Amino acid sequence: xxxxxxxxxxxxxxxxxxxxxxxxxxxxxxxxxxxxxxxxxxxxxxxxxxxxxxxxxxxxxxxxxxxxxxxxxxxxxxxxxxxxxxxx
Numbered sequence: 001x002x003x004x005x006x007x008x009x010x011x012x013x014x015x016x017x018x019x020x021x022x023x024x025x026x027x028x029x030x031x032x033x034x035x036x037x038x039x040x041x042x043x044x045x046x047x048x049x050x051x052x053x054x055x056x057x058x059x060x061x062x063x064x065x066x067x068x069x070x071x072x073x074x075x076x077x078x079x080x081x082x083x084x085x086x087x088x
Contacts, residue, residue, distance in 0.1 A: 003056040004024065004027060004033060004051055004056060005024065005027065005060070006024055006025065006026060006027065006063060006064075006065050007023065007024065007060045007061045007062055007063045008023070008024045008056050008057070008059075008060050009021060009022070009023055009056075009057045009059040009060065009061065009081070009084075009085070010022055010023075010024060010035065010054040010055055010056050010057060011054065011055045011057060012035075012044060012049065012053060012054055012055075013053055013054060013055050014050075014052075014053035015053065017043065017044050017045075020037065020042045020043050020044050021037070021042050021044070021057075021084070021085045021086075022035040022036060022037050022042060022044040022049075022054070023035065023036055023037075023038075023061065023063070023072055023085075024054075025046065025063070025065070025066060025067055025072075026065050026066050028048060030051075031050060031051055031052075032048050032049065032050060032051065033048070033049055033051055033054070034046065034047070034048055034049075034066075035047065035048075035049045035054065036069060036072065037085070038069040038072055038073055039069070040069075040073070041073065041076065041082060041085045041086055042085045042086055046069070059081065059084070061075050061076065061079055061081060062075065063075055
């Protein structure tokens with residue numbers, strides 16, 4: 001089982017959003033994933049990210065591939081991970 005999977009919470013390690021937490025929404029290929037904060041929560045916009053520029057954490061949330069910002073927000077609230085996502 002790969003650490004890079006849909007629903008995995010990660011920390012961005014490169015770029016202007018480095019140090020901020022995000023959620024993998026889709027795996028594009030072996031080098032790129034689609035991530036989101038959501039922007040309202042952690043400040044990470046939905047965008048493509050190189051897998052070498054993110055650090056997977058142990059936490060996983062149960063989302064479907066390509067989940068919307070609203071779906072992710074609802075799941076983060078019900079699993080009580082919303083505060084975890086905003087902390088640096």
